[in-house]
Amino acid sequence: MALPSPEKPADLLLNESDSSVSPVDAQNGPGHSEQPLLPWDRFSCWLHCVCVVGFDLELGQAVEVIYPHSSKLSDKEKISICYLSFPDSNSGCLGDTQFCFRFRQAAGKKIPICYALDHLERDAPIFLKSDPGHFYGYVYFRQVRDKTLKRGYFQKSLVMISRLPYVNFFHSLLKLIAPEYFEKSEPCLEAACNDIDRWPAPFPGKTLSLPIMGVVMKVRIPSCYDKPGTIQIAQSCQQDDAQVSVVLPTVHEVDLFRCFCPVFFHIQMLWELVLLGEPLVVMAPSPSESSETVLGLVSCISPLKYSSDFRPYFTIHDSEFKEYTTRTQAPPSVILGVTNPFFAKTLQHWPHIIRIGDMKQAGDIPKQVKVKKLKNLKTLDSKPGVYSAYKPFLNKDEEIIKQLQKGLQQKRPSAAQNAILRRYFLELTQSFIIPLERYVASLMPLQKSISPWKNPPQLKPFSQEEFMKTLEKTGPQLTSRLKGDWIGLYRHFLKSPNFDGWFRRRRKEMTQKLEALHLEALCDEDLQLRIQNHTEVETVDLVLKLKDKLMQAERERLPVKADTLSRLRTHIETVIGTLPEDLQGILLKPGSPQEATS
Template identity: 65%
Template sequence: MNPLDESGSPLQEERRYRYRWARFSSWLDCVCVVTFDLELGQAIELVYPPDVKLTEKEKTSICYLSFPDSYSGCLGDTQFSFRLRQSVGRRATTLREDDYDRDAPVTLQRETSHFIGYVYFRQVRDASVKRGYFQKSLVLLSRLPYTHLFHSLLQIITPEFFEKLEPCLEAVCNEIDQWPSPVPGLTLNLPVMGVVLQVRIPSKADKPGGSPVRHALKENFLPAPTLLPSITDLDLFKCFQSVLVHLQMLWELTLLGEPVVVMAPSPTVSSETVLALVSSISPLKFCCDFRPYFTIHDNEFREYTTRTQAPPNVVLGVTNPFFIKTFQNWPHVVRLGEIRMAGDLPKQVKVKKLSKLKTLDTKPGIYTAYKTFLHKDKALIKRLLKGIQRKRPSEVQSAILRRHLLELTQSFIIPLERYMASLMPLQRSVTPWKTPPQIRPFSQDEFMSTLDHTGPQLTSVLKGDWMGLYRKFFRCPNFDGWYRQRHREMSQKLESLHLEVISDADLLGWTRDKSEVETVDLILKLREKLIKARRQQLQVRDGVLEKLEVFIKSVIWSLPRDLQRVLHHPETCSGSSTTPRPAAGPPPPRDLQRVLHHPETCSGSSTTPRPAAGPPPPRDLQRVLHHPETCSGSSTTQRPAAGPPPPRDLQRVLHPPETCSGSSTTPRPAAGPPPPRDLQRVLHPPETCSGSSTTPRPAAGPPPPRDLQRVLHHPETCSGSSTTPRPEHHQ
């Protein structure tokens, strides 16, 4: 039994919470306070808003991931991030989130199956506490990868929170609930605790690596807003300064989705290094799993450390030296230590053999047998090291690094983009009278043949085995994710072009010499396309969808009235019944579905015989309706042997009238209550329902089921061999 599907479950509670905290939930899922209890260990002290329901599994993981590992010995304030898998069956994305993901860069889209936790941990000496230390974490739980923004937010609210606790947290959450929702391309002012953070949400339309144009906002804030240049960017130079000479190797390992373990001295270094690796292949999305901070208490610990199968495609950040022994079978381990200086330069770690990764005091280094496909960029390394000697600001060093990695990734991905565009059908092949042409399949051999003339050597100075790198890339999850994304975008583009071509065609002229069946088929297909276009929010010219809606309405009015009724108001089509079907409730009956899919079969003015689709009525009911005299005990007609006798109340109702009024010599069966009134009303002429009584026909009760109407109106449809004429129907 899934606890998320029950009434009052976290899923139900989450829906109510998202309605109550609509703006807050567009930024954060919740805020958690985790403390250390002497009896329980780490425990969640508070979750805000209180409407949020986390599963026990999620709570346990948050508790362990919100505290540095015991080996880290972090005193003072520590900030880091973690990534946590959600419980199964949580929720689907909302329309607002779909809008955001459509316009945001792929690297900044919302997480669909994970939470991202942003932690501010404080550990200070406190004599009033038995343990001797005050230990508490404030955690922001979100699905947005806004690392820089949320850590900046924590730096503002946490110092005051540790003094005022829950009242402070409640005030902050209410302020966040007043923020505008994140919209890609907009610059937003976000006030919190007397500070205004001004941020710009990146858009898919932004030029990669460029400086987006900022639009000054008209609000007058006092004090002036604090400008955040980026909501995501990390200090890449700080993360990579001890591995600069091996930057090319780390980029290739991330691009190929190789299993990598980063062993760091603290959760801060661990999480920042993992996030820096993942962002190094931007604008390509990292489609493998990654955990900026991972502990032995994590739910996936057994899954990731098993030795019975190859390590999964995941990048893990750990701090516990215990993992050195656990991950001995992993192919790539990056062991980081405290930054040491060799003169004016940070000491660079060396590449070492995996066999040396055995002891707990393993020295810093990159333990791998991997051989890079491309050569190092010695000019970049020299430039960065010279920048250290000249005391160039870390922000400038990071900008140089980010620019280099962006150009390297673009040089790799541009040939793929160019070849993928060649698989798109020509626009002139899209016609209004045929389904859109298919996108040609991706051929690795054909792509490889294009590299001699349009390969990465046109935009990159790096030499090496580019073809070998591409061949290995084709086998990794990053290629699969990239291809699926591009194929989906191209398919939507084809659908948009097809809709535009259809709207430009003379559809009314086409329908003049076509049969009703062909016209109705066109209407149904166009309706399906419009629904799909709105659901997927296809980008089409202004007025295209409205023009097609007008065409559908005009064609429907030119059809016969019975078809108009079916196409305009399908819920009112009910055969011979004049009672309109209510809009709410379960899906329509099968015969109504048949009418909507094949309007020509709808009885009414149509001369097409009604099909016999659907199961026949029960055999005892067939026998009663075709040969009612076989139900009377005094009849000399032999009762058929097949099937059990019908219920007594049904026998009594279906007998000749004299058996219902008590004047017959045949004894009336006494067992059982009288039949339902609606069944009396339908199956009997008025005079047979009450014997000699003058009581008027009861008006209560809904009409009988449709299949029973069909049987009573057309009994000949129930038994092909029966010659019994259709009985006259009395209202």
């Protein structure tokens, strides 16, 4: 979903009557679908599977259990999960550790997405839609001393594999399930999965009560209709609702202030690097700090979607290792989180490297560290900081630094510091994207140019130079106090994967809007009067075209008014009724497009 401006620029040329458009089944929710639910249908809306990864003295890391047992994973995917589910040996993670990884789905394999999830995807914000080409792995790793084992340690990970980027939710879920599983083994895991299979689908905009292992989690799945920057916390638990033990304020957000604390003074520069899709490496002492920082970087340009690849935890065993570490070409647009010291040498040719030490507690005041030259980065033991030759386009915002420093000195709660930083990034991103939204809205043809008897008009092409001219009067200076080379920042952004991804989505949305307006214009016509001078062949041709329009509207879920499709069906039936009976029989026979869509 594109960022809105206070003026709703994408709708400037459209009728206000669009308010009658509403999501399909928005009130009823997924439970009202006509499709019968099959075993594990509800489970698959949330998770692809749950894996247990253990350590075998002969085989090394190995997948011991996959649940449900019918879940499909290729051998390559299993290997990826094995290596990504354990910290590197140098991490020394004793006790319990949680982190996240992301890996590509095996090529040539299509896994059907839960029908309810597919049906509701359009109501999710763009940055929270399920990922068709990648899986997320949410890990709860336990390593404790155990003299009864040859290795001397108990080492095992419980891993949830999902397409959904609900980081906070799945980590919270694992905190409930994993300790119980390590104590009681597989029957406990089976019971938890059966609980999940009784959950409703993750319906955007709804507050859901999710029973799990004797307690209830209450969460609200964000919707694309939410106002950016507002966290609509799950409805407060009633005092007599003793079962509800976990209420999550957000399903997906990480603590930005905690993530950026080690490189506190460079937050604005890091925002630019992420916005422009620059290659970034995060070198951290543990997978939890690596994954948290990468996820924090990706989310700092929210609600703009980060359109390049990112790996919260990346190892030398990853199938993309050679692709991402080769020196024969420039580093790709990707953010990698690593912990292995080997990467300090392998990736030292990358242009931007963030080195973080142990994350500071909320009460510690970070020291100001200058951006260092890349030649000073030799090993993973190098001092924490940002290693880059990058010169920011925008002047540093000293006010946000002072505000956060003051919060540290006054021991302001971590949640408040996080909220301040998240609002700062949101406002910065909105100031940047609103001029683009306003210009793209001007590419929309006037509604009066839409004729029901001609193809929908085309969008005007995007002109970089025309857009740049608009910045003088309607640029980010209207909403941001920051000075600097905004023009240079835009020029670089227009070459980035993030612009490409954003513009493709906006163009698709606007093209669908034109199709919807064209369809509504057709429905407003008196077709019976129109066909009086038509031949039978022309009338049949009109029926077939109207059926195509109907099928397209349903297939692409065009944003039409609530009654438009039923009016179009009525038009089709009326036109068919003017034809001879033999033609009516053919056009209305079972299995025809009209019958199939009714």
